[in-house]
Structures are given as C-alpha cells and as structure tokens.
Amino acid sequence: MHWLFGDQLGPHFTRPSDDGGPARDTPLLMIEARSVFRRRRFHRAKAHLVLSAMRHRAAELGDRVTYVRADTYREGLARAAGDSPVTVHHPTSYAALRLVCSLPRVTVGPARGFLVPLGDFAAWADGRGGERLRQEDFYRWVRRGHELLMDGDEPAGGRWNLDHDNRRPPPRDSAVLDVPRPYRPQEDEIDEEVRRDLDRWEKDGDVSFTGRDGPRLFPATRTEARAALKRFVEHRLSTFGPYEDAVLAADPVLSHSLLSAPLNLGLLDPAECVERAESAWRDGLAPLNSVEGFVRQIAGWREYVWQLYWYFGEQYRDRNALGHTAALPDWWNDLDAGAVRARCLSTVLAQVRDTGWTHHIPRLMVLGGHALQRGWDPAAVTDWFHRNFVDGYDWVMVPNVVGMSQYADGGRMTTKPYTTGGAYLNRMSDLCGPCPYRPGDRTGERACPYTVGYWSFVDRHRARLARNHRTVQSVRQLDRLGDLAEVRRRQRALGDSPP
Structure with a gap:
C-alpha cells in the first residue's frame, strides 16, 4: 500500500516517476486520526477544510483507497495494512517523519510538492557556509535553475526584484479594491458530514476548537483548486503586485490569490502555479511586477521556508x-x-x-x-x-x-x-x-x-x-x-x- 497524508492530496503524490512513487495499480491508504485534533486546539475552519479535503480525495479515488477513521495513525495503519509493506512520500513535519521512520515495513520516499529536492538545497546551503542563506540569493538560484521569468541568462525585464513597484498603499477613495472577487467553492454533502462530525466531537467533549466555521472558503478538491488558480491568473493577477502589502479593513483579500491553503494540502503543484503566471505575462495578460511578486511568493518564499525548516534542524524551533x-x-x-x-x-x-x-x-x-x-x-x-x-x-x-x-x-x-x-x-x-x-x-x-x-x-x-x-x-x-x-x-x- 501507499500511504497518503492529509497534505498529500494532489495527483503528483500518486503518480509514478523516476524517484519513486506508487505504481498505477498500487492500493492507497488514508488515515483520519482523531488524536491529531485532541492534541491541539485547532481553528474549526482549519479542521473542517482538512477533513473535507481528505474525504473528497477518498471519494475521488474510490475502491483504490482504504480510508480508515482511527484514534491514532498507528492504530489505523495496523488495521489497514497489517504486516504488509507500506510506502509513503517524505512527510511535511519532523513529528510525522519520526512516526513513519519508527514503523516497521514503512519505506519513506522523496518529498513531493516542492520545486527543489532537499538534497540539492543542502548542497547549495553548505556551499555558502550554512549561515548566510538569504532569501534573495536562493530565489535567484531557483529562478535560474527552473528558468522562471528568465530571458536567457538574465531576469525578465532586467531586474530580479520588483518589490519597489509592489508597495503601494491602498487607495484612499474606496473601502475595497476594485477587482473581481476571488473563487469561492460550493459546499456539498461531504462538507455537511464533516460539520456534523465536528459538532458531535465538540459536544462529546472529545475536542475543542478556536474560531468559527462558516461556509468553506478554500478549495478542498483538485478541481476546485485548479478553478481557483485559473480565476486568479485570469482576473486578479494583474492587480496583485501593486497592492500586495496594502491592508483594507473591509477587504482582507484584496488581489491575493488565496492559493496557499490548496498548495499546502498538496492539491496544487507549485510548478503549475508559477508557470501559469509566467505564461500570463508572456501573453500580455498581466504586468511583470505582479507576476514577479507572485512567483517570488511561491518559488522564493514558500520554497525557502520549506527548505530552511529541514536544513536548520528540529532544534531550530x-x-x-x-x-x-x-x-x-x-x-x-x-x-x-x-x-x-x-x-x-x-x-x-x-x-x-x-x-x-x-x-x-x-x-x-x-x-x-x-x-x-x-x-x-x-x-x-x-x-x-x-x-x-x-x-x-x-x-x-x-x-x-x-x-x-x-x-x-x-x-x-x-x-x-x-x-x-x-x-x-x-x-x-x-x-x-x-x-x-x-x-x-x-x-x-x-x-x-x-x-x-x-x-x-x-x-x-x-x-x-x-x-x-x-x-x-x-x-x-x-x-x-x-x-x-x-x-x-x-x-x-x-x-x-x-x-
């Protein structure tokens, strides 16, 4: 079996490749562990989104997946896999990595959902002495290596960093930015089931949440995530850059993409996001400063944070x-x-x-x-x-x-x-x-x-x-x-x- 964690939900986690990954007919396993929500007092909307995304993915996979609702991951794995060997892609936390490495017959493969392999970053960082690892240097290295917004050996437009063009204060004559609204998903029966379960868990005193759980605002499926990316690139990317640092009380979203949640659930691959944004610029549909700002968020900052988490070690926290x-x-x-x-x-x-x-x-x-x-x-x-x-x-x-x-x-x-x-x-x-x-x-x-x-x-x-x-x-x-x-x-x- 191949085990999918709740933040490994996109097709790139089930696709075979040269660095491993399950074969097309490999049975899949997903485990919904109640203990995760007992250990911490999570925001209710977050719990709803994660469970909705997991259950939607299981429904899409159908008979290929065994979906287990258990008290702990260990219990769920024992129930579903028994003594059979299990593979899993590199998890996204030290705690999860310790867990899978402690389990017999579990083989951990490379991480997916990021642009740079962990070993490549470690070699780059070691080559710089492991200390002065500034995001700007890393960002330029990624841009060159993945040929993002490049004209030959030079950055598109002649500058690597267009932050100077992306720091405008909000317009003073309006309470909201005059841009098309972001993509919003429609809830379905799976969301209703999740909400009933969360209600029951709280009523039983099993878990406690912070915050409010209104209508789901973020994608929980690959289809929804792709629709959100499409709407952002076609209707909102052009105005993203100038106001990316601005704040309006009545408009918390402005032109932001809202793609961090589906990206971090694994519903989108970062490569498809930055490549689609670059195509919009090359097709004349969005200005370079907005596209560079968006590419910087994903290929620069998001990637940089992921790499430093592992490179600095667990004691960094x-x-x-x-x-x-x-x-x-x-x-x-x-x-x-x-x-x-x-x-x-x-x-x-x-x-x-x-x-x-x-x-x-x-x-x-x-x-x-x-x-x-x-x-x-x-x-x-x-x-x-x-x-x-x-x-x-x-x-x-x-x-x-x-x-x-x-x-x-x-x-x-x-x-x-x-x-x-x-x-x-x-x-x-x-x-x-x-x-x-x-x-x-x-x-x-x-x-x-x-x-x-x-x-x-x-x-x-x-x-x-x-x-x-x-x-x-x-x-x-x-x-x-x-x-x-x-x-x-x-x-x-x-x-x-x-x-």
Whole structure:
C-alpha cells in the first residue's frame, strides 16, 4: 500500500516517476486520526477544510483507497495494512517523519510538492557556509535553475526584484479594491458530514476548537483548486503586485490569490502555479511586477521556508535569542477580537476568528509585531499561528514565526526584527482613522499601542540592535526621545490586557 497524508492530496503524490512513487495499480491508504485534533486546539475552519479535503480525495479515488477513521495513525495503519509493506512520500513535519521512520515495513520516499529536492538545497546551503542563506540569493538560484521569468541568462525585464513597484498603499477613495472577487467553492454533502462530525466531537467533549466555521472558503478538491488558480491568473493577477502589502479593513483579500491553503494540502503543484503566471505575462495578460511578486511568493518564499525548516534542524524551533518568555493571554488564545480597542489588531484578530486567514502583512506586522513587542514566548506564538491558520503547518510556521516574525533565531534567517510603530500601519492601511488611538502618539491617553510597543522593544534590546546596521538608526532615535520614561510606563501599564 501507499500511504497518503492529509497534505498529500494532489495527483503528483500518486503518480509514478523516476524517484519513486506508487505504481498505477498500487492500493492507497488514508488515515483520519482523531488524536491529531485532541492534541491541539485547532481553528474549526482549519479542521473542517482538512477533513473535507481528505474525504473528497477518498471519494475521488474510490475502491483504490482504504480510508480508515482511527484514534491514532498507528492504530489505523495496523488495521489497514497489517504486516504488509507500506510506502509513503517524505512527510511535511519532523513529528510525522519520526512516526513513519519508527514503523516497521514503512519505506519513506522523496518529498513531493516542492520545486527543489532537499538534497540539492543542502548542497547549495553548505556551499555558502550554512549561515548566510538569504532569501534573495536562493530565489535567484531557483529562478535560474527552473528558468522562471528568465530571458536567457538574465531576469525578465532586467531586474530580479520588483518589490519597489509592489508597495503601494491602498487607495484612499474606496473601502475595497476594485477587482473581481476571488473563487469561492460550493459546499456539498461531504462538507455537511464533516460539520456534523465536528459538532458531535465538540459536544462529546472529545475536542475543542478556536474560531468559527462558516461556509468553506478554500478549495478542498483538485478541481476546485485548479478553478481557483485559473480565476486568479485570469482576473486578479494583474492587480496583485501593486497592492500586495496594502491592508483594507473591509477587504482582507484584496488581489491575493488565496492559493496557499490548496498548495499546502498538496492539491496544487507549485510548478503549475508559477508557470501559469509566467505564461500570463508572456501573453500580455498581466504586468511583470505582479507576476514577479507572485512567483517570488511561491518559488522564493514558500520554497525557502520549506527548505530552511529541514536544513536548520528540529532544534531550530526552540531558538529564543531575545529571551522572550511571557505567556499568551487568554483573549489572544480565544481570538477575542471584541476585547481589543486598537482597530488594527481587533480587525485582524476578527479575520482570523472568522476565516482562519489573513494575508502576510497583517500576519507579520499586526499579529506577529504585537507578540514580539509584548515579549511573548516564540514557541507559543509559533504554535498559535500553526493552529489558527488554514494554511498553517509545522514546516510553514516554524521558520516564518521563529525566524521571520519573532526574530528568535537572532538573525540567522532575516537581517532585522520585523516590527513597526503606528506610522507604517497608518501609511499601508485604512485601519488607523477610526481607531481610538493615534498612530503618531507615544504618550498620553491616545498613545498607539504599536508605537509605544515599538520604542519599548528597541529600548529593551538596544544593545543587540545597536550592533545591527539595519537597526542602529532606531537606537539613535531612541536616545533622542525626551519622553522615554513615559513610554516605558505606558508599556508596563498595558501588561497582559488587550490594547
């Protein structure tokens, strides 16, 4: 039998190839393990999406698959396979890899669903000394190796990086971006069955969830995922680039693709996504800056995060260079947006509560920035992101949160901590206008929690930040503040309470 995990659902996981994979007539196995949902308090929409996707895939595979609902993976495997040999593609987490490697008669094959084999990345990284592994260098290497957006040996358009063209603030004359709506799937009887099961599990006290489970917003089948990709490329890709960093309270999606969830379920292959986007540019259907921004997200960042997860090793998740140890408060764990007065945080927390998704700027600057400024334990923050985002998996969140968001690796992944005061949020969003706080105020009753938090963060870590050429200017500015004592007092007064 060949075992398919719940994030290995596309045809590229069942297709034979030179590096292995099941033969066309190999029986397939899928295991739905209830213990996964007991171990962690996942977002209900995430649990719904994963189970819906697994059950839809099993229905498509028909008699070829044995679908087992069990308490644990070990129990399900023993029941379905007995003493028979089993193959499986390289799982996407250290925990799952330990499990399959500990099982007798299970053979682990290469990973699928990514552009670069793990061994090729390791050779590239080792060749650079294993330390300075910047995403921009990796991205260019992938572009060259896969001939993505290339004109011969040069990048299309003459520049590798078009970020300068993709940082426009949102339009000030509209609450929403004037673009066609994203693809939205239609629920069916499988979704209804999943929802009934989740209701029963919660009622029995077997599991507990965060968030809300409204109509399913993300693809759960290969057909839906391809339709979502098609709609994005044909109707939304052209406007994606300029506003990819912008934030609108009433339009959390803007022109983002919403393809991270089906990609991370294995319903789409990254190669088909970037190749389709490049074809749109070459056919004159989308501008280069939008296409390059989208290709960078997948062939650059997504691929980079996957590779670093394995290259840095399992202990990377425990890094805590800044010594942050504060516990996450209940209002944060419960996604209690109503308890928060700061409009940016309340809006974004409500988006997570209601959908299990926000785009990368709210994740990094609003959610991650607040956690970093409060000094919360980075391992707990990582777990929170993993549980509450529909596209969140261990391999996704460990580098993204430990390295990028919380700077807990001390700069091994990024060159500076990514946190900001209210001025940036005011420039890149429409969130600050109706807020009871003022983005430019450090002191007084209307002092912005992010502005106070930013300067408090710089103050706490001034010795480290003074040694970094990208942050030394902030330390110099800090030393010129005449109200630093009041900033410190306001930060202490905030405590664990919602801002």
